[in-house]
Amino acid sequence: MNSLDLARWQFAITTVYHFIFVPITIGMGFLVAGLQTAWYRTNKAHYLRATKFFGKLFLINFAIGVVTGIVQEFQFGMNWSDYSRFVGDIFGAPLAMEGLLAFFLESTFLGLWIFGWDRLPKKIHLASIWLASLGTLFSAYFILAANAWMQHPVGYTMNVKRGRAELTDIFAVLTQNTALASFGHTIPSAFFTAGAVISGVSAWLLVKNRDVVMARATAKLGLITVIIAFVLVAITGDITARIMTTQQPMKMAAAEALYSTQESAPFSLFTIGTLDGSRSVFQIDLPGMLSFMSTGSTKGVVEGINDLQSKYVAQYGAGDYTPNIPIAYWGFRLMIGFGAIALLFALITLVRIRKNELPKGRWFLPAMISMPFLPLLANSFGWIFTENARQPWAVFGLIKTADGVSPAVGAASVAFTLVVFTLLYGVLAIIEFGLILRTIQVGPEGLDKNTDDVAMGGDSNRSLTMAY
Amino acid sequence: MSFNTFWFVIIAVLWIGYFILEGFDFGVGILLKTVAKTQAERRAVLTTLGPLWDGNEVWLLVAGGATFAAFPEWYATLFSGFYLPLFLILVSLIVRGVSFEYRSKYGDSKWRNRWDNAIVISSFLPALLWGVAFANIVRGVPLKEENGVIEYAGGFFNLLNPYTLLGGLVTLSVFLTHGAIFLSLKTEGTIHDRARGLVTKIGLFAAVVTVAFLAITAVAYNSKTEVYGLAAVVAVAWLLALQFSHKGREGYAFLFSSVALAFAVITLFTTLYPNVMPSSLLESATLNITNASSTQYTLKVMTIVAVVLTPIVLIYQGWTYWVFRKRVSAKQISSPEVGVLDNINS
Numbered sequence: 001m002n003s004l005d006l007a008r009w010q011f012a013i014t015t016v017y018h019f020i021f022v023p024i025t026i027g028m029g030f031l032v033a034g035l036q037t038a039w040y041r042t043n044k045a046h047y048l049r050a051t052k053f054f055g056k057l058f059l060i061n062f063a064i065g066v067v068t069g070i071v072q073e074f075q076f077g078m079n080w081s082d083y084s085r086f087v088g089d090i091f092g093a094p095l096a097m098e099g100l101l102a103f104f105l106e107s108t109f110l111g112l113w114i115f116g117w118d119r120l121p122k123k124i125h126l127a128s129i130w131l132a133s134l135g136t137l138f139s140a141y142f143i144l145a146a147n148a149w150m151q152h153p154v155g156y157t158m159n160v161k162r163g164r165a166e167l168t169d170i171f172a173v174l175t176q177n178t179a180l181a182s183f184g185h186t187i188p189s190a191f192f193t194a195g196a197v198i199s200g201v202s203a204w205l206l207v208k209n210r211d212v213v214m215a216r217a218t219a220k221l222g223l224i225t226v227i228i229a230f231v232l233v234a235i236t237g238d239i240t241a242r243i244m245t246t247q248q249p250m251k252m253a254a255a256e257a258l259y260s261t262q263e264s265a266p267f268s269l270f271t272i273g274t275l276d277g278s279r280s281v282f283q284i285d286l287p288g289m290l291s292f293m294s295t296g297s298t299k300g301v302v303e304g305i306n307d308l309q310s311k312y313v314a315q316y317g318a319g320d321y322t323p324n325i326p327i328a329y330w331g332f333r334l335m336i337g338f339g340a341i342a343l344l345f346a347l348i349t350l351v352r353i354r355k356n357e358l359p360k361g362r363w364f365l366p367a368m369i370s371m372p373f374l375p376l377l378a379n380s381f382g383w384i385f386t387e388n389a390r391q392p393w394a395v396f397g398l399i400k401t402a403d404g405v406s407p408a409v410g411a412a413s414v415a416f417t418l419v420v421f422t423l424l425y426g427v428l429a430i431i432e433f434g435l436i437l438r439t440i441q442v443g444p445e446g447l448d449k450n451t452d453d454v455a456m457g458g459d460s461n462r463s464l465t466m467a468y
Numbered sequence: 469m470s471f472n473t474f475w476f477v478i479i480a481v482l483w484i485g486y487f488i489l490e491g492f493d494f495g496v497g498i499l500l501k502t503v504a505k506t507q508a509e510r511r512a513v514l515t516t517l518g519p520l521w522d523g524n525e526v527w528l529l530v531a532g533g534a535t536f537a538a539f540p541e542w543y544a545t546l547f548s549g550f551y552l553p554l555f556l557i558l559v560s561l562i563v564r565g566v567s568f569e570y571r572s573k574y575g576d577s578k579w580r581n582r583w584d585n586a587i588v589i590s591s592f593l594p595a596l597l598w599g600v601a602f603a604n605i606v607r608g609v610p611l612k613e614e615n616g617v618i619e620y621a622g623g624f625f626n627l628l629n630p631y632t633l634l635g636g637l638v639t640l641s642v643f644l645t646h647g648a649i650f651l652s653l654k655t656e657g658t659i660h661d662r663a664r665g666l667v668t669k670i671g672l673f674a675a676v677v678t679v680a681f682l683a684i685t686a687v688a689y690n691s692k693t694e695v696y697g698l699a700a701v702v703a704v705a706w707l708l709a710l711q712f713s714h715k716g717r718e719g720y721a722f723l724f725s726s727v728a729l730a731f732a733v734i735t736l737f738t739t740l741y742p743n744v745m746p747s748s749l750l751e752s753a754t755l756n757i758t759n760a761s762s763t764q765y766t767l768k769v770m771t772i773v774a775v776v777l778t779p780i781v782l783i784y785q786g787w788t789y790w791v792f793r794k795r796v797s798a799k800q801i802s803s804p805e806v807g808v809l810d811n812i813n814s
Contacts, residue, residue, distance in 0.1 A: 056808075060569070063565055063566050063569035063570070064566060066565055067561060067562040067565040067566060068562070069529075070525075070529060070558060070561055070562070071562070073529055073532050073533060073536075074547060074554060074558060076536070076543075076547075077532075077544055077546065077548060078547045078551055078554060078555070079548070081544035081545065081547065081548035082544070082617070084540055084543055084544040084547075085540055085541055085544045085617065088536055088537070088541070088543060088544065088762060089762040089763055089766050090766070092533065092535075092536035092537030092538070092540055092543070092762065092766075093537045093766055093769060093770060093773075095533040095536055095537065096533035096534045096536065096538075096770060096773070097533075097773055098533065099526060099529045099532075099533040099534070100530055100533075100773065100774065100777045100778070100781065101773075101777055103526040103529050103530070104523065104530075104781045104784075104785065107522035107523040107525070107526050108522075108526075108788055110522065111518070111519035111520060111522055111523055111788060112519060112788055112791065114518070114519065115515075115519040115792065116519070116791065119791055119792070120791065162616070163616065163617075166762075166763045166765075166766075167765055167766045167769070168765065170766075170769045406544075406551075407617075407619055408545075408548050408549055408551075408619045408621070409548050409551050413551055413552065417551075417555050420555075421559075424559065424562060424563075428562075428566060431566075431570065435570060435573055435809065438573075438809045439809060442808075442809050442811070447808060466518075467511050467512070467515040467518070467572075467800070467801050468511060468514035468518045468568060468569075468571070468572055
């Protein structure tokens, strides 16, 4: 492997890994804030237990999200210096805004929330978790606007002499439909993910007959979140697909492995293809569905890979403009598929729980345990799809990924850092997973007992509610 | 003042904020096992950082983001050129952040000891490497120009030489002292006494290496007379910090060690100006605030953003320090040997 391949692997591994923790953080922050608000309003003890219990899970997860986020910001300069030179005038701005507006808000108010239980008035303590959550939302918005610019560059002009793109309109970058649709798709996905985590954990507690009062409430909260979020994800997914069809038709064609331009193009649910994915042997089709997803009409014309390839050769010069088709095809389906399975589990469970009974079948516990993982897989495949199917471009139509890599960094250096980062991520994942399982086992009632929550009176001798 | 100069100043300010704030974090981290022997003491020490360290680290992220936005060529050349040191810093910051969060989850002494060692090492490495990195920027590194692109042309070992290692010793010893001052300000009892004892010991060593480093900088890599004055301010502020610490006036000691850190960064940036990364090979391959910068439009947009948001950030981050101003003592940690995940309820 050369330094380009290694740098791509490193980017992919860091980003997919980072995005395991990010959606949980975003969704869970708001849900925990909601639980604490419920406690603030009703003063019911089980809401407080829920706040602390899911708050603990949230923080274990948040820690890794934060530290891998640092790598995210630095790796552009380290592994992709030519990319950074080319896009810096535009791409740097949302990143800097993210730091200034979002990261400070998140980190400061989360610190206040964790350590401020007995130092802050109840109302301000509650406001802290809301502000920290708001920070995660800002963060998502700016980084998605930057990513959207890579999918569909706007508000810029090319400076040929300096060989870079230059910003002419920051509002175009921050408010283009690609950015808004992507934000509208990603945020509900985050709630979908966090809802699934909360429902899975709560269902487990219910099955084990642990803190049933709390678990029943949080199971409902989680399941309803999953269902509402799914509807929003589907609607914005549909909008995103249509925008994508006009802005990056190759990506939509790759998603279906549609080689020739076609009217009333079908969407295949399942395909057994040749190994390279270029021809299908067996497939189940939904007639006209791809045309509907791309254009809003089952009769619409969808451009095919081969036609787009010749069109791009004419436009950008000789080269291969076709992304890796099997990754695009399966990434797209796995994204939708894993999401749909989670929705199905959520619907069945919610109906049963509302009737105040617990689903008894053998399927129930395994289904609920798998619940948190399904959206995580869906998220990962969604990103793998959308980033892969933009290739060979780093910024669509402007700079190829191959031209963005750091010339000064040798393959050995990238290989070394790739190995160390990957091992470190692996070890941390195991530790974090262990801690999460253990926290669930200890449970909301156990945490209540184990924390040093006892006030002893006498100011400076009073024990701290929260200590590291 | 041109936008380019303004952003050069802003980036200096971000590094000042970072070094003052995460500087004491690093110092406290390295000293964890030295000043705190019992579990209660260790947890008290970590609790002084608890609500603050993450917000402190954001100064680095914003410095990185601002450099990317305002001086993309500087960001690209610096980050790809200083590849391995930055990688070591990143690994350290990953391990450190996780260690704080996870170390007290279990009471098991093996578990805690491992994380404590991780905290010490992952605080030590960046404290040393930031100095090495900044000394390299000031000294100049091999940069070459090819097709209008200025790239780093050296290897890892080009970054290591007596001057840059001395720079590493400066940040290491200054952060250690600054951290000890912070601990003496924020703790009570034995931790406080141990930390205060260390301030003078390490602080005098730091004074010697810092004066030596700044003297070499002023003579060998600098053409401005102001730099001598600025370096003198660093020395005076530092000695005042040590003096106040000696008298038990910890608040003033912390104030003056912060002033010394701020002026140390100002000294280095003044030495650099208007360059951002001098080339040791060719004058023409030097990156400066003009050839490394973004367009005037981008700088203007970022100026508006910075002018509006920075005061707000300073107010609420400052408020956090006020909320957590009380000293922490080991006595306040109830059942320090027990981790929150120790007992499984069944």
